Amino acid sequence: MVKDNSVSSVVLDIVIYVFLILLMIVILYPIIYILSVSLSSSDAFNAGKVVLWPVTGSGSFGLDFEAYKEIITGRTVPMSFLQSVINTLLYTAISLAFTTTLAYPLSRSKDRVPFHGFITKIIVFTMFFTAGMIPVYLIVQKLGLLNTRWSMILPAAISTYNLVVMRSFFESVPVELEEAAFIDGANELTIFAKIILPLSKAALATVGLFYGVYMWNQWFSAMLYLSDRAKDLYPLQYIIRQIVMENQLAAEAAAAGELNTVQVSTASLKYATLFISILPMLCVYPFIQKYFVKGVMVGSVKG
Amino acid sequence: MKFGVKKIVALAAASVLTVSCLTSCGEANRQSFEEDGQTYYSYWLNMYTQDSRGYAEGEDANFAKVIKNKFNVVLNYDRIPRGDWETKTNLSYAVGNEADITTGGKEPQYKKWATEGYLDPIPEEAYTGDDCILKDWKALWSEEDFQKVLSLAKSSDGQLYYLPTLRQEKAQMCWVYRKDVFDKLGIKEFPKTIDELYDVCVKIKAAYPDKVIISCNGMGTTSPGSAITGFCQAYWIPELIMQQHSFVDPVTGEYEPYALTSDRAREMYKTIKKFNDAGLIDKQLFSIDKDGFSSRLANDNCFIAYDYVYNIEDFTKKTKGTNADKDCEWAWSANMVTAYPEKGTIYKRDPLYSNWGPAFSDGIDEDMDRYNAILTMFNWFATEEGQLYNTYGVKADDPEEIKDGVAEDNYSYYMDEDGNPHFNPGWYDESNPKTDKKEDKLLTLEYGSMGSQFKKQQYMFDSIRGKKVEALFDAFSAQPNYYYFDQIPMRYDEDEEQEFTDLEVALNAKRDEYIQRFFSGDVDANNDANWNQYISDMNKVGLQDFINIQTTVYERTKAAVEQEEAALKAAEAAE
Structure with missing residues (x-):
């Protein structure tokens, strides 16, 4: 140069x-x-x-360090931090498993997968139209998932966008590799596990990061599906939301004439909790960045 | 083999889903049960929490023991963080997963749920007559005030769907100011007219040119209009106008269906602009939160605010910051500001009631014994004994039970020689919060109590703010030509309720947009074209329809209330 x-x-x-x-x-x-x-x-x-x-x-x-001391010696933030870590790891693993196992057959030829087009259309349909909050809540309720960790994980286990990204990546893996493996006696599962997945680390890392960040930032499903009886399952973002809303709630409570009902945390405590929440993602990003750059380019250039 | 694996996986997945469905169907909803020959009634109660700590619950908790022994009532709680209460409660009604009892709602929500059929009414016989179930709750008000409460709180079908709580404060909002600065500048008293307020602000600005003169304690973060309610009242617009929209003039008796498009509102916007142009109002009036306001105080960056009378000690403390010797003193003023001194002055008289009492879900009246048991419990909360228990907990009968300054057996309070209750050491005392709330025992946490219901025990209330708000009310009452806006009953039917809600959302958004634009100078209320554009934009989002609904509902409700009052008088005369 x-x-x-x-x-x-x-x-x-x-x-x-x-x-x-x-x-x-x-x-x-x-x-x-x-x-x-x-x-x-x-x-x-x-x-x-x-x-x-x-x-x-x-x-x-x-x-x-008073704020950090208060957080560490308290129960709420450490417990919710732990829950967020567990949720994020579980969700990322489950979502990757579901997404890859669905994306792989959809990336293959229509001749090998019955109802390929129909299934694809149904999946893409969910990108534009959702059932809405109440039907989803009813399903979660009927499946007995309320007040369990699974209510946050299973309803969002597959993201259609991530599925499309993953499918595009799998499509770029030469079909000749699979044909060679077939000749050597490998079945679909073996090919998927031993050939396709090892070649897809960049996409796995990228989509895994998308899933991980999504779950790490998730509070809405916790708000909907968890009650006080399952408060030990509250994720960190939900706790942070409550802390951040304290000021507004205190103003509303005062306006309604209530007596000292909303306790407002000190600014240092709020910011310490916020910092703790962004720290894990700050630490994870650099290690995944090399895959990330490659992964987000999936499908952008053909030929 | 390949197909065998697929079948196994499919079968396993189907089994998991089936088992999940079956197990989820097994949750029993126990409503009453027999124990030791007695019938006990069980209820789910939805209430909001302020924190995510653990609360004492279950049959071993003191609160549970008391209500079980006294009323044969067993409560199961669904505690919802306050910020999520509305979403979650609406959702629970929509999916048929609601609690038997809902507490913490606002009146419009209760009335909306009532018209949608989610609630059962309070039986009229429960609050009618001298020996009704809710006689102590009813006695929180005078008979005349109670009738006013009923006329305001009832829904369009003339039924009451929740139990209002007593508003103990008669007045609490006033102008607060830096008395030390006023004294230093020779300003003898707080201004009484809007022109005097302007002159005083200019005088302070001249002495402190780089400072903000009027700011706001974070109220604007709930709605921009909430930051200017002091100015609203100067122009004879009610303090609660952002929620109530309509009012009746206390002097002329005229009904105003929508206040914030009136000529008086225009004059108010002009005045606020005048103050803003002169650099007298906080530029961040609508966005500053409580932290930001604390920072203003600590930096001597606010000298006047419209706030709660009991906040002045906190303002002084925050202004002093770490410098205890700093010369500063916040004071409250008995003078309200008016733009029409010849007509009189407006102050905010607090409503007769608040609306976070309990409401009862549809179906509870299928078992009237069960319904009456819970009403009896709520009635007890309104008694002296109930208020004492809810506010202070359980008293040690024997002083010997307090050893080494620590109460034995979780007794939370004692009575002094004058017969006044005081918390025992180690318990958080709201009236004297010298100790750390996080480390002290709290009644809600230790006893699982619901907090104050209907009314805070009077001695506690007086110790917290009762005496201050009473002094303020007395001061306002002693002023000549001081008026307040009375609440007006409005009972919407289901269609009106829906239309009102839709229009209100659109109008509020446009109103709030223009409040900020008038303040910033983006549009000028002095300019006829700008003002007409505002009116035109409000009309486009349904102002005229809104005015029609408000007027219709007002006239109809007024006639209904008059009829009810006449019927009541006739019944009394017949007795």
Whole structure:
């Protein structure tokens, strides 16, 4: 590659660098701010002294781990964190299993799969039309899944979008590989497990990440399907939602004339909980990035 | 072999689904049961929670023991986080999975569920006559006020579908201000007219040019209009206008079906713009939350607000921050501000009742013994004994049971020499929160109690805010030409209810959009074209239809209430 040292090229490089640095600041600053507030005293936050780094009550730089201590010694956040981890791992595994086993036959020739077109149309139909909240709730209820972990996992086990991504990737695997395996005596399951899946790590990582992030951020299904009797199953995002809503709820309660009913957490506690919630995804992304770039390009270029 | 595996997998999947279905059908819904020769009644109760901690439940909890022994009642709770209560309760009614008793609703919701057939009415005989089941609940109000409560809370079919709770505060909202700053600038009293308020704000601004003068304690985050209710009242528009829309003028008796498109509303928007243009109002009035407002206080960035009278100590504390020696003092004012001094001044008189009492789901009246048992329990909550229990828990009979400052056997309170209750050490005292709520015992957590129902025990209420709100009410009452807007009964039938809801959503969205645009200066209420555009946009989303419904319902309800009152008087005369 020849380096272009012309003035216009250098200027362009500078513009690009400045733009990227600004973009990096825009992305990083909220995270740094959340971390700083979580490590600052509440008085410093209320006084508007926290801008970039953690500040103590006196206004000087300093770390206050009180919020993290409160979280760790409490029961709610650690328990919900654990539930989120379990849900995310289980959901990702189950969803990947269901998605790949459905995507694989749909990626093969119509001659090998009966009702191929019909099944494909039915699946794509669900991308545009859903049953709605109440019918889904009734199904979950009738299946006895209310107040269980499975109510959050099973109804969303297959995402049609992810299924299409996965099918597109499987289609790019040469059919000759399967034919060779057939000749060597392998059956469909063996081919799928020993040839197709090992060749699909990029797609698996990408779709797995989509599924993982979805479940990690999930609170709505917990709100719908879990009651107080299953509060130990509340995921972290649901707890965070409650904490974040405290201010608004306190204002509403006050407006309704209620007596000190809503307890509002300190800002540092709120931000510490938020930081804990984003930490796992921050840690996971770098390790999956190499697959991710390749995986999201699936189906974008043909030939 | 290949097909064998497929068959096995299919069979296994089908079996799992079948077993799941069958097991889910086995949940018994026990409504009454016999134990030791007595009949006990069991109910599911839906209520909201404020946190996700564990609550004492089951037959061993003190609260459960008391109501089981006293009323043969056993409650099973469905505690829902407050923010999700509306969604989950609506869903439970829609799927037929509702609790027997719902608490915590708002009146429009209760009335909507009633018209949709989800609720059973409170039997009229339960609250009529001197010896009715709900006699203590009824006695929370004077007879005259109780009739007003009934006329307001009843649905369009003339039935009552929930038990309102007593609103103990008569007045609580007022203008609060930095008294130390007023004193320093020689401002002798809080302004009484909107022009005086402007002049005072300008004076403060001159002394503190970089500061915000009027801000808001996070109310605008619920609805933009909630941040300007102090100004609303200055222009004779009710404080609760964002929810109620219509009102009757207390002086002229005229009915106004939609206030925020009136000429007075226009004058109000002009004034708010004038204050904003002069830099006297917080630019973030509608978006600032409680944290943001705390930050304003800590930075001396607010000198006047329209807020709750009992918040001034907290404001002073937050303004001082870590500097206890800082010279600052928040005070409340008995002066409300008016734009029409010749006509009089408006203050907010709190409603006679709140609406988070219990409602009873459809079907509960199939077993009247069961229904009466739960009504009897709720009636007890309104008695002195019930209020004391719900607010303070269980008293130790013998002072010896308090050893080393710790109450034995979970006794939560004691009576002092004057006969006033006080929490024992180790219990969270709402009236004196020196201790940490998270570490102290809470009645709700230890006893599984439902918290205050209908009324907070008077001594506790007085200790928390009762004396402050009473002082404010007395101060308003002593002012000449001070008026308040009375509540007006509105009973919608099912079609009107639906149309009202649809129109209200659209109108509120347009109204809130324009409140913000008037404030920001994007549209100017001084400009006729802008104002006409606002009216035109409101008409496009159904303002005239809304006015028609409100007027029809108002006239019809007024006639119905007058009829009911006449019938009541006739019955009394006959007795």
